[in-house]
Amino acid sequence: MFRVTKEIHFCYGHRLLNYAGKCRHLHGHNGKAVITLEAAALDELGMVVDFSAIKRVVGKWIDDALDHRMLLHQNDPIIPEFERQGEPFVALNANPTAETIARLIFERVAAQGMPVAEVTLWETENSFATYRPTPGSPDPPLTMREVAGR
Numbered sequence: 001m002f003r004v005t006k007e008i009h010f011c012y013g014h015r016l017l018n019y020a021g022k023c024r025h026l027h028g029h030n031g032k033a034v035i036t037l038e039a040a041a042l043d044e045l046g047m048v049v050d051f052s053a054i055k056r057v058v059g060k061w062i063d064d065a066l067d068h069r070m071l072l073h074q075n076d077p078i079i080p081e082f083e084r085q086g087e088p089f090v091a092l093n094a095n096p097t098a099e100t101i102a103r104l105i106f107e108r109v110a111a112q113g114m115p116v117a118e119v120t121l122w123e124t125e126n127s128f129a130t131y132r133p134t135p136g137s138p139d140p141p142l143t144m145r146e147v148a149g150r
């Protein structure tokens with residue numbers, strides 16, 4: 001088995017709903033997504049997937065959809081104010097934790113047809129979460145609504 005890993009840096013804001021600590025307040029992170037792809041055999045170039053292709057496909061999506069965005073729970077009461085002010089945001093049907101963001105990126109990479117094994121999201125220099133699906137035990141659907149703002 002071969003594995004390749006690409007790191008993609010991006011900034012995001014969020015807050016956690018129903019959370020007792022400081023992360024219940026709006027705040028931001030310089031995050032890092034660590035995307036690992038795997039394959040039993042290499043392609044004709046001797047690669048799992050070209051690092052450049054990962055950057056082009058996944059990096060572009062992260063740049064367009066997540067970078068400099070507020071990632072919010074869809075029930076976050078701040079959403080009407082963001083809409084009123086024309087601020088862009090992303091609404092998820094789950095708390096925007098590092099675990100959820102890792103899964104969001106994993107599912108996007110998988111949807112692009114890439115052989116993703118796992119995604120780790122570094123939220124701070126000291127805290128990270130990793131997602132990989134449990135075989136035969138699907139997670140409840142994770143939905144994402146992007147609001148572009150004006």
Ligand SMILES: Nc1nc2c(c(=O)[nH]1)N=C([C@H](O)[C@H](O)COP(=O)(O)OP(=O)(O)OP(=O)(O)O)CN2
Nearest residue numbers: 016021022023096097098099123124125126127129
């Ligand atoms: N399992 C999780 N726990 C926490 C998450 C998370 O996404 N998954 N998120 C938060 C906060 O959003 C935020 O990351 C703050 O975390 P915390 O470690 O408390 O923040 P620090 O600034 O103290 O981080 P250091 O890097 O250790 O300085 C909370 N928990």
